[in-house]
Amino acid sequence: MTGYDPFWDRPEVVQRFAARPPDDRMVSLLSQAPRTTRVLDLGCAAGRNTEWLAREGFDVYACDASRAMVDYTRARLVPFLGEAEAHRRVVLGRMDDLSCFPTDRFDLVLALGIYQQAQTVGEWHRAVAETARVLRPGGRLLVQHFAVGSRPWPELPREVEPFVFEATPPEGPSRRFVLLDQPTLDAWMARHGLHPEAPTRIATRVTDEGGFWHNLHALYRKAT
Template identity: 30%
Template sequence: MSRSVRDVDGLLRMLDEIFPSPQPFWDGFYADRDRDVPFFVTKPDENLVSYVDDGVLKSGRALDLGCGPGRNAMHLAATGFDVDAVDLSATAIAWARERAPEIRFRHGDAFTLDLAGPYDLIYDSGCFHHLPPHRRISYLDLVDRLLAPGGHLAMTCFVTGAENTGTELPDADLYRLGDLRGGLAYGPDELRAIFADLSPVEIRPMRAQPPESPTFGADFLQAALFRR
């Protein structure tokens, strides 16, 4: 990289260098296919299931950001969506392709991949809260470019005030530390402010699910749904 930053993209890439790449962690995480946490493989998020079952989200084109081994992408495809799914982890994408070869799983950075919108739904289960603060700019740009008029952005992310969840440190402190502390926690008002160009449909605590439930939910997360 040139030592002289001269545009926003150059500044964002320079700031990326402050934080270690998450790819090695996630490749190692998904390499263990015997991991005793079934929601990472089989269970779709309870909020996503409820939005589809209640008719809030109707079939169309969907983009699954940070798809992992494909649990939410597979649910969307099974309910009639035409799905593109992206993850930074090559290990996760290889696993997802084995499980659902009919879905277009793509390995890479969603901010640099050539994704062909518009999408009626952008779904994000835990990607946003792992982004460094400067990449919120990239995220908002992605949503602006790819989300169709009338389309929905739905997500789960760490919520403030919960135990064993993401950090609530100010953005500036994260840069001083060079560490995202496992992810960032957001309050509902913060999400409304960040996604101010979208209309909030609901922001609520994720509903914790018992082990026998066919869906995943945990009380250290919140679910948010926005409409364009």
Template identity: 30%
Template sequence: MRATGDYWNRPDVVTAFATASPPGYLADIVPQGDPGAVALDVGCGGGRNLPLLAERGYRVVGLDLHAEMVLRAQGVAPGAAFCQADVAALPVATARAAVVVCHGVLHNLPRPEQVSAAIGELGRAVATAGVVSLNLFSAAHLDHRLTPLADDRHRLPNGQVMTLMPPERIAALCRTAGFQFVDGPFEYLHDADPGQRSVWRAVLRPTGTR
């Protein structure tokens, strides 16, 4: 997937993501890591989740498509490893990660088939006994300033295209990728630009029959 313009590399956007706090529920999801266990933050942005993962004892790897996000995250978590990478083609060995965090990423993929591929990649990367924390915007609430396109796609006023799927379709894709639900799925409203967005989130584990 190509980056959409320069939006995600803009200094103000990078700073906003680097200075944001991790969601409160993440601390409840992430267990203490065993020696050598790996935690991936897929779409790590400016690195807001990385210190928490490191404090839990994981070898932390931050992956993001955007070079300036990766650069800023390196300053937030200097002990972590980083890679500029596409969520739909992760440069990670199969079943390598004990914890995978993917927050606020998949709705930025411009086509539904990319979202499906990305969820499949999360399932491939996580260990059988591992855990995935996933959240993304859904179609449960659509701001009137979004322009609807075909196939669950919507254009923002700034020209970016997002994929916003119904919650039940997101859940179905997770099950198809070999996940079971440990917690959730949940839906809640979040203030965004523009307007409010509906966030779908869940904690997932592989079924063991992948």
């Protein structure tokens, strides 16, 4: 990604993400899926979902731009896959460059809280284009994306260019996000051949600082 944010390598941030449970939408979506389903956990963070997928026997791969997150996720997979296979399947990389994976590779891509980390609209579209490339025709994309109107910290996010917002957490420094509404998210996904399988909905999560994130929850299918 443009201008990598060292925030993600902080030990306390890694531990915070490691403590989170597996995503309930993912668990529900895969409850009846064959274990041969090939899944990419894009922006895997500290491996909460990657570990669940490995433990359940899915054909799982993961990618993150943070070395600390990749190392932590690999360690979580060793008991299930062994050290060599955990290292091979969890890779260091950017969401807008998935050249380490072949075209039409995955049945499902998890993109839970990752696309909004793009620093520009162009980077956002490059990332989704790469996701669409590695998804097989008919494959699905499970998305969680921050929505416009979010106020995670006391300072109101400022729109610095269309769809790109900047805000400063209490610990600093300022951070940028792409924040979208539901029609825009669906329309932009459609540009890449990804169409809603279910209505995109919004949910709100309160932050530890007393603010809130509006989250868009979506499921897309790649055109065949």
